[in-house]
Amino acid sequence: MKTKARVLVNGIGTVGKRIAHAIKLQSDMELVGIADVAPTPTLKTVLEPKGFLYGTRLYASNDQGYENLKKAGMWVEGKLEDLLRNGAVDIVIDAAPEGIGALNKQLYQKYGVKAIFQGGEKADVAEMSFNAIVNYEEALGKNYVRVPSCNTTGLIRSLSAIDFNFEIEYGFIALVRRSVDPHEYKKGPINAIEFDLHVPSHHAPDVKTVLKHLNLFSLAVKVPTTLSHVHIVDLLVKRETSYEEVLKAFENQTRVITLSAKEYPATSVVIEKFRDYLRPRYDVYELIIFKDLINVDGKRIRYVQQVHQEAIIVPENVDAVRAMLELEKNKWESIRKTNESLGIIK
Amino acid sequence: MKTKARVLVNGIGTVGKRIAHAIKLQSDMELVGIADVAPTPTLKTVLEPKGFLYGTRLYASNDQGYENLKKAGMWVEGKLEDLLRNGAVDIVIDAAPEGIGALNKQLYQKYGVKAIFQGGEKADVAEMSFNAIVNYEEALGKNYVRVPSCNTTGLIRSLSAIDFNFEIEYGFIALVRRSVDPHEYKKGPINAIEFDLHVPSHHAPDVKTVLKHLNLFSLAVKVPTTLSHVHIVDLLVKRETSYEEVLKAFENQTRVITLSAKEYPATSVVIEKFRDYLRPRYDVYELIIFKDLINVDGKRIRYVQQVHQEAIIVPENVDAVRAMLELEKNKWESIRKTNESLGIIK
Numbered sequence: 001m002k003t004k005a006r007v008l009v010n011g012i013g014t015v016g017k018r019i020a021h022a023i024k025l026q027s028d029m030e031l032v033g034i035a036d037v038a039p040t041p042t043l044k045t046v047l048e049p050k051g052f053l054y055g056t057r058l059y060a061s062n063d064q065g066y067e068n069l070k071k072a073g074m075w076v077e078g079k080l081e082d083l084l085r086n087g088a089v090d091i092v093i094d095a096a097p098e099g100i101g102a103l104n105k106q107l108y109q110k111y112g113v114k115a116i117f118q119g120g121e122k123a124d125v126a127e128m129s130f131n132a133i134v135n136y137e138e139a140l141g142k143n144y145v146r147v148p149s150c151n152t153t154g155l156i157r158s159l160s161a162i163d164f165n166f167e168i169e170y171g172f173i174a175l176v177r178r179s180v181d182p183h184e185y186k187k188g189p190i191n192a193i194e195f196d197l198h199v200p201s202h203h204a205p206d207v208k209t210v211l212k213h214l215n216l217f218s219l220a221v222k223v224p225t226t227l228s229h230v231h232i233v234d235l236l237v238k239r240e241t242s243y244e245e246v247l248k249a250f251e252n253q254t255r256v257i258t259l260s261a262k263e264y265p266a267t268s269v270v271i272e273k274f275r276d277y278l279r280p281r282y283d284v285y286e287l288i289i290f291k292d293l294i295n296v297d298g299k300r301i302r303y304v305q306q307v308h309q310e311a312i313i314v315p316e317n318v319d320a321v322r323a324m325l326e327l328e329k330n331k332w333e334s335i336r337k338t339n340e341s342l343g344i345i346k
Numbered sequence: 347m348k349t350k351a352r353v354l355v356n357g358i359g360t361v362g363k364r365i366a367h368a369i370k371l372q373s374d375m376e377l378v379g380i381a382d383v384a385p386t387p388t389l390k391t392v393l394e395p396k397g398f399l400y401g402t403r404l405y406a407s408n409d410q411g412y413e414n415l416k417k418a419g420m421w422v423e424g425k426l427e428d429l430l431r432n433g434a435v436d437i438v439i440d441a442a443p444e445g446i447g448a449l450n451k452q453l454y455q456k457y458g459v460k461a462i463f464q465g466g467e468k469a470d471v472a473e474m475s476f477n478a479i480v481n482y483e484e485a486l487g488k489n490y491v492r493v494p495s496c497n498t499t500g501l502i503r504s505l506s507a508i509d510f511n512f513e514i515e516y517g518f519i520a521l522v523r524r525s526v527d528p529h530e531y532k533k534g535p536i537n538a539i540e541f542d543l544h545v546p547s548h549h550a551p552d553v554k555t556v557l558k559h560l561n562l563f564s565l566a567v568k569v570p571t572t573l574s575h576v577h578i579v580d581l582l583v584k585r586e587t588s589y590e591e592v593l594k595a596f597e598n599q600t601r602v603i604t605l606s607a608k609e610y611p612a613t614s615v616v617i618e619k620f621r622d623y624l625r626p627r628y629d630v631y632e633l634i635i636f637k638d639l640i641n642v643d644g645k646r647i648r649y650v651q652q653v654h655q656e657a658i659i660v661p662e663n664v665d666a667v668r669a670m671l672e673l674e675k676n677k678w679e680s681i682r683k684t685n686e687s688l689g690i691i692k
Contacts, residue, residue: 172648174520174578176539176567192614193522193569193576195607195650199641219578219639219650221522223539223569230539232520232565234580261541268538293565295545302518304541304565 004030005325006090010061010080010104012036012043012053014181014310015118016095018283019317021052023093025341026318028327032089033057035080037065039072042183047074052280059083061096061104084111090325091115093317101125105144114142116320119149119206119313129209131156132319132338133254136331139323147316151175151229152206154307157287158233160211161253162301165245166237168214169299174232175203175220178309182226189224196220228267228284229307236299243296246303250289254335255315257345261290267306274308277343284308285315285344315342350376351671352436356407356426356450358382358389358399360527360656361464362441364629365663367398369439371687372664374673378435379403381426383411385418388529393420398626405429407442407450430457436671437461439663447471451490460488462666465495465552465659475555477502478665478684479600482677485669493662497521497575498552500653503633504579505557507599508647511591512583514560515645520578521549521566524655528572535570542566574613574630575653582645589642592649596635600681601661603691607636613652620654623689630654631661631690661688 007029009020016034023031034056036043046053057077060066069076083089084107091114094101098120105125108115117125126146130139134156139145148156155173162168177196179188188194196219204218250256264270275282288306295302318338321327328334338344353375355366362380369377380402382389392399403423406412415422429435430453437460440447444466451471454461463471472492476485480502485491494502501519508514523542525534534540542565550564596602610616621628634652641648664684667673674680684690 172518172580174522174580176520176522176569178539189571189612189614191571192573192612193524193571193652194612195576195610195636195639197607197611197638199639199648217580217641217643217646217648219641219648221576221578221650223522224571225535225537225539225569227538230541230567232567232578234518234520234563261543264541265543266535266538266540268535290541292543293541293545295563295565297563300563302545302563302565304567306539 004028005321005327006030006032006088007093007321008033008035008083008089009093009095010035011094011096012046013095013097015313017042017046017053018311018314019093019095020056021280022314022318022342026337029321031056033059033077033083035059035061037061038068039074081107084113089113091321094118114324115144116317117146119147119152121146123209130316130320131210132316132331132335133157134160134210136319136323136334139320140326140329142324145320145324147313147320148206148209150307150309150312151203153312153316154287154305155203155207155231156210157253157256158250158289158305159207159214161249161256162235162237162246163211163214165249166239166241169236169238171214171216171233171235173204173216173218175201175218176230176232177220177222178225178227178229179222180226181310189222191224194222196222225267227271229309230267231305231307233303233305235301237301238299240298241296243294246294246296246301247291254339254346255286255344256289257286258289258291260292262292270306279343283311283314285311285342287312315339315344350374351667351673352376352378352434353439353667354379354381354429354435355439355441356381357440357442358392359441359443361659363388363392363399364657364660365439365441366402367626368660368664368688372683375667377402379405379423379429381405381407383407384414385420427453430459435459437667440464460670461490462663463492465493465498467492469555476662476666477556478662478677478681479503480506480556482665482669482680485666486672486675488670491666491670493659493666494552494555496653496655496658497549499658499662500633500651501549501553501577502556503599503602504596504635504651505553505560507595507602508581508583509557509560511595512585512587515582515584517560517562517579517581519550519562519564521547521564522576522578523566523568524571524573524575525568526572527656535568537570540568542568571613573617575655576613577651577653579649579651581647583647584645586644587642589640592640592642592647593637600685600692601632601690602635603632604635604637607639616652625689629657629660631657631688633658661685661690
């Protein structure tokens with residue numbers, strides 16, 4: 001493909017707006033439009049002259065959405081279906097709310113348009129679940145690909161580094177999840193620790209949609225904070241190793257940063273660092289692993305990591321576009337381009 | 347000992363006021379007094395006519411404390427040292443702030459008075475660390491005993507049940523700690539998950555002060571809630587077992603209650619239950635294990651438990667008094683008395 005890939009993002013929420021922004025920053029992609037169904041404050045803000053999607057064409061995801069957006073006085077170019085029918089889109093990145101992506105798929109299939117789904121959808125919505133480091137090559141030319149959730153993506157980054165170097169025999173993950181995102185004020189525990197009723201929580205099985213051979217178990221709770229998830233991990237690996245080897249494995253992994261918990265003793269201090277970096281929306285695309293919370297004892301590896309739930313999946317979506325449209329066959333080259341465009345530290 | 351045991355509680359904070367209250371409820375003990383160093387709102391409230399320690403004699407823990415309490419117009423009977431010199435106290439329960447107990451010990455030793463210390467003190471402050479279920483008999487006649495912290499006490503209750511029935515080969519515990527107690531408003535993370543910089547956290551080693559043979563590791567974080575701690579546990583045991591067997595092991599353990607997380611999906615809902623029971627200060631002396639969050643797979647046992655940090659150590663302190671003064675040589679008889687007096691469910 002010589003010309004730029006024509007990408008549309010359907011659903012401009014927490015994830016969709018970030019992906020649309022990231023697509024705009026790629027030299028081999030063009031954001032041909034965004035689509036949504038309602039005139040939310042977010043949608044209005046990002047399309048304002050000061051908004052980071054200003055000038056992007058807005059489409060309605062469906063007929064009702066068209067009425068909603070028109071009624072609110074927003075400038076709507078037309079309906080998504082018409083755009084797809086006209087062959088104006090190479091790939092849709094679907095960031096609609098959980099479960100809606102699977103419904104939208106019928107539309108994409110009808111017009112033979114490729115699509116990327118997010119972690120809120122079940123794994124079987126797509127041909128494969130994607131992580132740039134683990135299975136970029138497998139996604140080359142695929143039509144339907146799913147990028148797993150933030151927690152899963154964070155776990156895959158660290159677990160794949162350990163598994164590649166030491167082979168994981170068994171892993172247990174306790175997830176301490178942020179309850180809601182910063183803008184959500186109507187739900188979530190206020191002064192409580194809420195239990196995830198799934199045993200295991202969906203995270204360990206979801207990691208296995210990418211790292212298929214791993215023997216993992218996870219349990220999760222939600223806590224009253226909005227900034228980040230934290231994972232507490234205990235791994236048994238097949239060969240004895242050392243702190244230095246494990247630290248090196250993490251430091252060699254792209255999109256993983258190691259920090260000292262002595263210097264960054266809470267998730268909020270890490271977030272402050274990325275506000276000071278002037279990252280747009282303080283997005284942390286990198287997985288943070290705390291080097292002074294890593295413990296290695298023979299075949300046991302324990303560590304603690306932080307996942308910025310709003311942002312970590314953004315680079316994976318960009319790489320998935322490149323793989324599915326075969327814009328770039330070499331995964332490291334795609335990762336390099338994505339990392340540079342987003343200012344990812346390593 | 348035919349007459350009632352004469353008990354004094356030194357330090358009327360979160361833990362001390364509860365223990366003093368519990369001592370008043372024992373038919374074989376007499377609360378001869380409480381001691382403190384400052385006219386805190388808590389101290390004043392519990393001694394008011396409506397307070398649950400109304401009528402209890404107040405002593406000053408030291409000379410400066412005597413001045414402080416006098417100056418505030420509180421009725422002080424005298425100094426703790428004079429009381430100890432006169433042989434008026436059989437045992438002091440020291441609930442002074444972390445580290446102060448070790449300093450106070452010199453005073454208790456000087457007058458040959460037995461003492462119980464709390465989990466904030468290092469294990470070597472006492473001859474042994476105590477848990478009624480595990481080592482009551484070992485405490486018979488001892489002079490200095492330490493009751494480990496709330497987290498440790500909760501872990502000991504569930505781990506001892508599993509170890510007794512299935513033998514623990516290895517255990518990993520992820521602790522999700524409440525940041526502060528309800529009345530503390532000046533510290534703790536507000537919107538963050540704070541890392542415990544100790545690797546392992548002190549909890550696994552502290553459990554081993556009582557369950558000495560266990561192979562355990564723990565990591566901890568603090569979250570913005572005041573109601574309870576939550577522990578996420580992964581155990582490898584020596585023989586294959588089943589969900590039913592594990593549930594039975596927990597249900598057979600005293601001071602452990604199993605609830606459904608479907609019915610009680612957050613720590614706050616459990617606390618609400620005990621408010622509805624009209625427990626004084628909604629104290630939950632029992633360890634809560636969520637039966638629908640238990641997972642058993644061969645030799646692997648995973649579960650999630652809730653610890654009410656303010657109250658769980660209270661019954662252990664009462665039993666420690668009985669053991670150290672040999673008021674009761676049979677541990678189950680002491681546990682029964684304590685449970686009945688406090689309304690502990692089982």
